[in-house]
Each structure stands twice: as structure tokens, then as C-alpha cells.
Amino acid sequence: MQNGLAPSPSEIVARARADLRLGLPVLLAGAGAATLAAAVETLSEARFAALPRPLILALTARRAQTLKIAPYDGDLVRVAVPDEADLAWVRAVADPADDLDTPLMGPFHALRGGDAGPARVALALAKQAALLPAALLTDIADGAGFAARHGLTRLTLPLPLPADDARAIAAARLPMALAGMGRLHVFRDLAGTAEHYAVEIGTPPRRDPVLTRLHSACFTGDVLGSLKCDCGPQLHAALAAMGAEGAGLLLYLNQEGRGIGLANKMRAYALQDQGFDTVEANHRLGFEDDERDFRIGAAILAAMGFSAVRLMTNNPAKVDKMAAHGITVVERVPLKVGRSAMNADYLDTKATKSGHLL
Numbered sequence: 001m002q003n004g005l006a007p008s009p010s011e012i013v014a015r016a017r018a019d020l021r022l023g024l025p026v027l028l029a030g031a032g033a034a035t036l037a038a039a040v041e042t043l044s045e046a047r048f049a050a051l052p053r054p055l056i057l058a059l060t061a062r063r064a065q066t067l068k069i070a071p072y073d074g075d076l077v078r079v080a081v082p083d084e085a086d087l088a089w090v091r092a093v094a095d096p097a098d099d100l101d102t103p104l105m106g107p108f109h110a111l112r113g114g115d116a117g118p119a120r121v122a123l124a125l126a127k128q129a130a131l132l133p134a135a136l137l138t139d140i141a142d143g144a145g146f147a148a149r150h151g152l153t154r155l156t157l158p159l160p161l162p163a164d165d166a167r168a169i170a171a172a173r174l175p176m177a178l179a180g181m182g183r184l185h186v187f188r189d190l191a192g193t194a195e196h197y198a199v200e201i202g203t204p205p206r207r208d209p210v211l212t213r214l215h216s217a218c219f220t221g222d223v224l225g226s227l228k229c230d231c232g233p234q235l236h237a238a239l240a241a242m243g244a245e246g247a248g249l250l251l252y253l254n255q256e257g258r259g260i261g262l263a264n265k266m267r268a269y270a271l272q273d274q275g276f277d278t279v280e281a282n283h284r285l286g287f288e289d290d291e292r293d294f295r296i297g298a299a300i301l302a303a304m305g306f307s308a309v310r311l312m313t314n315n316p317a318k319v320d321k322m323a324a325h326g327i328t329v330v331e332r333v334p335l336k337v338g339r340s341a342m343n344a345d346y347l348d349t350k351a352t353k354s355g356h357l358l
Contacts, residue, residue, distance in 0.1 A: 009160040014191065016153045017129040023047060026125070027140065027147040027154040028118045034143020035118035036152075039126050040094045040134040048087040048136075055081035056111065056137040057090060058119035063133070063286035066096060069108050073116040076123060080109040081136070094134030096284040097267065100274055121159060128193060130261025133286040165190045166299045174199075178236055179243035185304070189296050194254040198300055199239070202247035209330045211248040212309035213238035214297045214318060216255040219262055228269070229346060233338025238312050249306065251297050258282075259291030277349045289354050294318060298325035314356045 007015065016026040025038035025047065038051065057079040061071040071077050081090065092098060093105060122135035140146045147154040166187040174184045176199075185198040204210040215238065221231030235250075242248025257265030264285060271281035279289050298321075301309065308328040311319060312335045319329045336358060339347055350356040 009156070010191065012153065012155060013125075013159055014193070016155055017125055017193070019153050020125055020131060021129045025051070025152060027143050027152050028121055028157055029143045029154055030115070030117065030157040033115070034140045034146070035122075036138050036140050036146070037118065037122035037125070038136045039122075039129065039131045040090055040136060041126075041132040043087065043136065045087055048090075051136060052138050052140065053083070054138065055085075056119070057081050057093060058123055058135045058137055059094065060123060060133050060286040062283040062288065063094070063096075064110075066099065066284045067093065067105060067108065069106075069110050072110055072112045073119070076116060076119055078111040078114075078116060078119050078137070080111060090134075090136065094132055094286075095267075096271060099284065117157060121155075121157060127260075127287070127291060128191075130256075130264065132264065132267075162191055162293075162295075166196065166296055166303055168303060169195070176239065176243070178239040179248070180246075187300050187303070189299075196254055196296060196300060197252040198304060199250040199252065200304075201239070201242040201245075201249065204247035204249060204306075206305040209308040209310050209328070210306055211242055211245055211312065211333065212301070212306075213242075213248070213250045213312040213335070214253060214294060214322075215250060216253050216258065216292060219256060220265075227340055227342035228272075229343055230338030234335050237335060237337045241312070249301075249304070249309075251300055253292075253294075253297055255292045258289070259293065260285070260287050277353075278346055279349055279353045290317070294321040295325050298322055298327045301327050314358055316355060316357065 019026050020039040021042060023042035023044050025036050028035045028037055059077050061075050064071045064077040069077050119137055122137060123133050126133050126135055166189050169186045169188050171183055171185040175181050179201045183200045185200060187196045187198065189196065215235055218229060218231035220226035221229045222235050225232055238250055242250065256262045267285055268281035271284055272278065276284060282289055308330055310331040310333050311322065311329045312333045314335055319332055322329050347358050351358040
């Protein structure tokens with residue numbers, strides 16, 4: 001139970017994510033051991049120089065595959081950082097932007113044995129903070145004392161399970177050009193990562209399956225009208241269909257770039273300019289094809305009183321994930337719009353590699 005004004009374990013995790021984004025290391029305290037972890041992307045030269053040695057670079061198995069490093073830990077690798085390596089070397093290993101200019105990096109010494117748990121936690125925190133999935137680690141003898149002396153956030157392992165609930169913050173009526181009169185609900189996830197929005201069209205009865213779209217934010221497509229994807233047309237077509245039907249629910253989830261964040265999405269776009277497809281670009285960055293977590297969508301539906309939906313999607317994985325989190329999908333409603341010569345290869349890749357029904 002939370003004690004007075006003290007932060008809860010999940011709030012300390014949220015604080016740690018914020019620290020990593022700022023370039024601050026965090027202390028991961030396990031059973032009888034402590035590990036200092038810093039995000040490679042945001043670490044300054046001064047803090048890099050101040051990190052106790054020796055250093056270990058943690059990367060995902062996806063990034064390791066590009067670098068031809070054997071993933072002895074399964075889902076990740078731990079690479080010994082050479083004593084003479086500087087921050088530029090570390091970033092070159094972590095960031096694929098210049099891979100084609102320096103295709104023969106290494107040799108790398110990947111560690112075997114030992115506890116990969118802190119590395120796994122550090123990479124998960126970096127992903128949750130929408131940073132490159134790469135972290136520097138070093139063991140600390142007196143973890144509690146070290147954290148106190150340097151004013152660092154200290155996390156006790158194992159971390160609490162991620163929050164899968166959402167809190168309603170505000171709502172108001174909203175007239176829309178495509179959908180008519182509706183109501184915009186703002187939710188905040190309890191993990192402290194983002195706000196999400198539910199656009200309620202008409203007054204759909206809670207007892208019936210509601211026409212629903214789980215739409216992940218796409219700044220480039222939804223706002224700028226990007227022709228690289230079909231997100232904007234899907235958003236507009238879903239709103240129009242709900243308006244025509246007189247009822248519906250569009251969840252606008254802040255999971256930009258299939259969950260990797262806008263900055264990493266732009267990194268992926270730059271890799272696509274080098275000739276890689278959307279899946280290959282994600283993998284070279286160290287991400288999976290799709291890093292989204294649709295538990296928050298299920299939580300918002302439940303909070304609004306809906307338990308069954310007619311889901312507008314071309315992605316069967318969304319249907320499975322809704323069912324896994326207690327939402328019955330009585331019908332998958334296809335949403336095939338927005339294909340053009342500019343995004344045909346992108347859509348074909350989603351179909352062949354990610355299973356979308358296009």
C-alpha cells in the first residue's frame with residue numbers, strides 16, 4: 001500500500017522513464033546487486049565520462065541481427081564496451097543511420113552468462129520512453145548509497161506490471177465535418193505515459209456491439225496528409241462511416257509509429273529512403289514490427305461501458321488482442337482506403353510481413 005506522499009512503485013517507474021529521456025541514468029536494484037543504466041540516445045559526453053567502468057552496451061536481438069552479433073541472451077545482447085571507446089562509438093553501434101557508410105563494425109565481444117535481467121529492464125524502459133532501444137550498463141557495489149549521493153532514481157527489481165487501466169479526465173460535445181455531432185472524451189493511462197482520446201459518435205447503446213476503430217496516432221498522415229501511409233484516409237473513412245451509421249466510437253491512441261514514437265518513426269523513414277522496407281527499418285533500429293500495446297484501448301472501452309465491438313481494421317492481430325483483454329469482436333469490418341502509387345510498397349509489406357488483410 002502506498003504510504004502518504006511517497007511515490008508508488010509504478011510512479012517511480014514513470015519517473016525513471018522521464019529521467020532517461022532527460023539523459024539521467026537510473027539505478028536498477030536487484031537481489032544483492034545493483035546496476036546503473038543510461039539511455040544511449042540522451043546521454044551527454046560529461047555523463048558518459050562520469051559513468052563507472054567497465055561498461056556494457058545492451059541492444060535488442062533485432063539490432064544485434066543487423067550487426068551480426070550472436071544474441072546469447074535470446075531477446076537481447078550485452079556487448080562489452082572497449083576501454084578506449086567514446087560516446088560516438090557507442091552511438092554508432094546503437095543507431096543504424098550510418099550503417100551503410102560503415103558496414104563492417106566490430107569485432108564485438110558479446111557476453112555470455114550472468115544476469116541479463118537489468119539489461120532487459122533498461123531496454124524496456126528506453127522503448128517506453130520512445131528512445132532508441134540501447135542502454136549502457138555498469139555494476140554498482142553500493143547501489144542505495146550511490147543513488148543517494150548522486151540524486152538518482154532507484155528502481156527495485158522486478159518492476160511492477162504495467163498499468164492496464166485508464167482514467168477519464170474530461171469530455172465535451174464536438175461537432176465534426178465528417179461524423180456530425182459527437183463527444184470527445186480524454187483519458188489518461190495510469191502508467192503515466194500519454195493521454196488518449198475517445199470520439200463518441202451519436203449515442204451508441206452500451207448493450208450492443210458498437211462500430212469501433214482503434215486508430216493509432218499518425219502525425220504525418222493524420223495532420224500533414226502524408227502519402228507514405230494510409231492512416232489519414234483510414235481515419236477520415238472511419239469517422240464518415242460512423243457518421244453515416246449515426247453511432248460509433250473512434251479511439252485515438254497516442255502510439256505513434258506503431259508504438260515507437262515520432263522521432264524513431266522519422267529514423268525509420270530515413271532508413272526507408274536508404275532502400276529498406278518498413279519492417280526492415282524497424283528491425284535495424286532494434287524494434288519489432290509493431291510495438292503497440294492495445295490493452296489501453298480495451299481499458300477505455302471497458303471504462304465507457306462497452307464490452308463488444310464491430311472492429312474497423314485490416315489487422316487480425318487487433319482482433320486477437322481485443323479478445324485477449326476482454327472485448328468481444330463480433331465482426332471485423334475492413335477499412336481498405338488510401339492506396340496509391342506512393343504507398344503501395346508500404347501496404348504490400350504490411351500484408352506480406354505483418355499479416356494485414358489488404
